[in-house]
Structures are given as structure tokens and as C-alpha cells.
Amino acid sequence: MPMPTIAYFYGIAIRMYFADHPPPHFFATYSGHEANVSIETGEVIEGRLPANAARLVKQWALAHRGELEDNWRRARIRTPLVRIAGLDDD
Numbered sequence: 001m002p003m004p005t006i007a008y009f010y011g012i013a014i015r016m017y018f019a020d021h022p023p024p025h026f027f028a029t030y031s032g033h034e035a036n037v038s039i040e041t042g043e044v045i046e047g048r049l050p051a052n053a054a055r056l057v058k059q060w061a062l063a064h065r066g067e068l069e070d071n072w073r074r075a076r077i078r079t080p081l082v083r084i085a086g087l088d089d090d
Contacts (some may be wrong), residue, residue: 003027006071009060009086012053016075024072028057037061039068060087 007014012030024039028049035047035054042058042065049057061068064084071081 004081006081007060007064007084007086009088010053010056012057012086014057014060014084014086016071016081018075018078020075024069026061026068026072028053039065039072056087063087 003015003017005013005015006026012028015027015029017027023045025036025045026039028035028037030049030053033047033049033053035044035049035057037043037057038045039061042061044054067082067084071084074081
């Protein structure tokens with residue numbers, strides 16, 4: 001099953017798998033790096049991002065935690081995910 005992109009900002013793609021395993025998380029990719037990021041804390045759980053990208057992802061995740069949690073629930077039951085605004089959206 002494809003992994004939809006739910007946000008894109010400053011060259012960072014945010015994606016979420018359908019029916020993925022707990023804990024609630026998403027994937028961030030940037031410039032050849034990929035990380036599994038906790039929805040609850042915005043911290044990298046697995047993988048690696050450059051420091052600046054990791055900081056931006058954490059800032060974004062904490063600002064959009066409710067929307068990420070909603071998408072996590074949607075993904076678990078395989079319903080379409082909702083696009084979330086990036087840090088560079090006005």
C-alpha cells in the first residue's frame with residue numbers, strides 16, 4: 001500500500017503508512033535522510049535527519065499534533081489521510 005505524503009515544507013516530506021504499528025509516528029524524509037518520528041514528542045525514534053531538519057520537523061509536529069493524531073487514527077482504519085499545512089504555508 002502506498003505511503004501518502006501528508007505535508008511538505010522546506011524540502012521535507014512528511015508521510016504516513018496505512019495500518020502501521022504503534023507507537024503513533026510518521027516518516028520525515030529530507031535530502032536522502034529518513035526518520036521515523038514520534039507524534040507525541042516530535043523526536044526521532046529511528047533513522048536520522050540533519051539537525052536543522054530535525055528541529056523543523058519537531059516544531060511542525062508539536063504544532064500539528066492533533067492533526068497528526070487524527071491522521072494516525074485514519075491510517076489505522078485505512079481511510080484517506082488529510083493534508084496538513086507545512087511551516088512555510090501562510
